[in-house]
Amino acid sequence: MIPLHALETDRLRLVPWRDELVDALWAMHANPTVARYLDVKGRVYDRAKAVERVDGWRREYADHGIGKFAIERKADGAFIGRAGFSPYEGEPEIGYSLAEDHWGQGYASEIALGLRDWFFTNRPDSYFIGFAHVDNAASLRVLEKIGMIKTHQGSLADMPHQFYILRRGPSA
Template sequence: MNIKIETERLILRPIIPSDAEGMFILDSNPNVHTYLGNNPIKSIDEAKGYIENIQNQYIQNGTGRFAVVLKDTNEFIGWAGIKLLTEPENNHVNVYEIGYRLQEPHWGKGYGSEAAKAWLEYGFTEMKIQKMYASVNKENAASKRILEKLGMQITSEFLWNDIPCYWLEMENNKL
């Protein structure tokens, strides 16, 4: 993957094996998993497996989740990106979903919005995606606010692994 996106404060680049420690810090935190089914990872090997899965998505789908890195410190703080949904979600399959996940110390600083906005623009302009999708746990007000701030609209509600979620959509012409 040769994609690299820069924003004012962030570098969005492919996730690499050396991101395993940062990925473990992210996904082992129970607070990060509050709205994701409360199933944090328990080992660095799980983080490495997750990275391998992401790298396979790059190969198979030409896109996926990318590292979110602070420009000032080169610190891995999470991931963001566009994923091709190859498994049905809310009766949709083979559609593009925007997503993000950040380490807890970096919440509330606008990094999620900044990364998601950059990916939305990239998806619409470079990838020529016609419609972008997202899902969010109905109780995750902060993430819902990010998606709505981007201009995404709630179009339905559904259950994902027995978790009540909103389904959001945005047409390419809305930027």
């Protein structure tokens, strides 16, 4: 079994959080363009919120074997964003967020495909869910690109989100 924090794709790898990566997460989520689909009021992270989120993801990993990790580019170790799985209302949920200067380079699709494959190879769960703000066309495309199927729309953080599911195939 490959631990989630050891996942690698052609260009990317997930890594455990280090102090400088917490600061990179803070910088990423301090950008209003990144935050616009994450908070109904467009509030950005302060450093305390970044520390809180990382601590929460570490607890999720310790308690459930899933969590969010930092994404680094293999070629140079650059911080790209965060990705992984988290428990959401008792269900495993795929999630990712990239720093704005790394948008449009195929990184979200690459890490999401890697996460999908890791999940069905290393977890006993029969499915995982995902969701994105209904106006976040890029994230919606990524979820559909990895084979997820729309289930319903619902409110999350007082914002409309499209929910998806991906079930384990018969050969997985």
